[in-house]
Amino acid sequence: MERTFIMIKPDGVQRKLVSEIISRFELKGFTLLGLKLMSVNKELAEEHYGIHKERPFFKDLVQFICSSPVVAMVWEGEGVVASSRKIIGATNPLEADSGTIRGDFGINVGRNLIHGSDAIETAKGEINLWFNEQELISWEPTL
């Protein structure tokens, strides 16, 4: 079954949007396999955002992700990677549709509340980077 990595960034945690964000994934019907509130060190942030290493915002982005706790999660479900991207909305909240997390609550591209893996392969790498096996529970809802 498909899995994705979702991170509520420091702005999402500071603005008390954790429950609102989690509920959107739950209500869609996805299954939570792992969740942790954590401080992010520079090495992890730089590796996670390595693809943006040459971009002018890279340093600020890494600094911001390390500035206060994030909530890291793994969600599972059919088409969860693409569906999560729809739930989250466009990278720039000013361009994100209403009804998406960024469209409803985001302020600007540097404070867009949440990260979601952009492809199935990326999700596998990000899940391995952020979680070890013991932190993930494989289970299926039966109710």
Ligand code: CMP
């Ligand atoms: P995310 O989905 O986590 O993936 C890369 C992040 O880089 C993105 O969300 C934004 O938070 C950030 N980002 C992208 N473009 C810019 C920009 N022009 N200025 C600042 N941050 C940016």
